Amino acid sequence: xxxxxxxxxxxxxxxxxxxxxxxxxxxxxxxxxxYQQTPGQGLQFLFEYFSETQRNKGNFPGRFSGRxxxxxxxxxxxxxxxxxxxxxxxCASSLDRVGEQFFGPxxxxxxx
Amino acid sequence: GQSLExxxxxxxxEGAIVQINCTYQTSGFYGLSWYQQHDGGAPTFLSYNALDGxxxxxxxxxxxxxxxxxxxxxxQELQMKDSASYFCAVRDSSYKLIFGSGTxxxxxx
Numbered sequence: 001x002x003x004x005x006x007x008x009x010x011x012x013x014x015x016x017x018x019x020x021x022x023x024x025x026x027x028x029x030x031x032x033x034x035y036q037q038t039p040g041q042g043l044q045f046l047f048e049y050f051s052e053t054q055r056n057k058g059n060f061p062g063r064f065s066g067r068x069x070x071x072x073x074x075x076x077x078x079x080x081x082x083x084x085x086x087x088x089x090x091c092a093s094s095l096d097r098v099g100e101q102f103f104g105p106x107x108x109x110x111x112x
Numbered sequence: 113g114q115s116l117e118x119x120x121x122x123x124x125x126e127g128a129i130v131q132i133n134c135t136y137q138t139s140g141f142y143g144l145s146w147y148q149q150h151d152g153g154a155p156t157f158l159s160y161n162a163l164d165g166x167x168x169x170x171x172x173x174x175x176x177x178x179x180x181x182x183x184x185x186x187x188q189e190l191q192m193k194d195s196a197s198y199f200c201a202v203r204d205s206s207y208k209l210i211f212g213s214g215t216x217x218x219x220x221x
Contacts, residue, residue, distance in 0.1 A: 033209065042199060042213040043155070056208045090154060097207040098142055103154040 002027065004093050004104035012110045018079040021107045025072050025093030031055075032074040033101065034066060037088045046089075049074055050097055078109075086111045114138045116212035118200055123218045124190055132185045132198050132215045140205020144176050144183045147199045149214070155199060158185070187217075195219045 005024045013019050025032050033056075034046040045058035049068035066076040072093070078085055088108050092101035116136045124130040134144065143162040147155040161167055161176035161183060173186040187194055197214040204210055 035211075043201075043211040045208055045210065048208065056206055058208075092155075098203060100145070100157045100160065101209060103147075103156070105154050 006091050006104040006107050010108050013081050014112050017081050020077045023074045023091030029093035031094045031097050033092045034076050035090045081111045114210050118212040118215045121216045125220050128190050129188045134183050134200035136181050136202045138202045138204045142203035145201045146185045148196050150196045190219050
């Protein structure tokens with residue numbers, strides 16, 4: 001069974017640009033969560049999608065948004081990038097909303 | 113607010129036993145999980161406790177006391193490859209998974 005995949009793996013953008021990251025969950029998994037991880041920090045929860053609906057949102061500005069498609073694949077978008085958005089963005093999928101989460105390798109975003 | 117507290121760093125020697133503690137304060141509780149993350153890698157699931165007591169999985173064990181809002185991860189027969197960051201996480205009343213800031217474990221030969 002294939003694991004969680006994320007594309008792209010690395011991304012370099014400049015301030016003010018926008019970016020879209022993609023996540024394909026494990027087949028059959030309906031819940032997808034996104035996290036931001038900065039050096040020395042824990043995982044900061046961004047949002048959770050289940051059955052194409054956003055079920056939870058973390059404490060991030062409205063520049064961060066996401067969506068989930070009918071095949072459970074998910075995208076997150078960050079508009080008007082700031083230097084502080086440089087981080088590893090991790091996607092995790094689970095069978096349901098309470099199950100064990102399986103993480104993808106992450107997308108490392110650098111904002112210059 | 114919601115918070116999970118765990119030590120920032122722990123050092124131990126190969127072959128020893130180490131315990132990483134986690135105390136939590138969350139709105140609602142649907143279980144305590146532990147994840148391991150090597151440098152440059154993704155977090156991987158280690159264990160889950162929904163009820164009080166000890167869960168054992170090979171060299172790793174995890175304990176939970178809901179009345180004390182406390183849990184720990186016990187690593188036995190430490191190996192060099194166990195050097196990594198370990199995160200505790202609690203699922204709150206909205207099913208959101210809240211992570212601690214992580215404990216960096218360094219295993220010395």
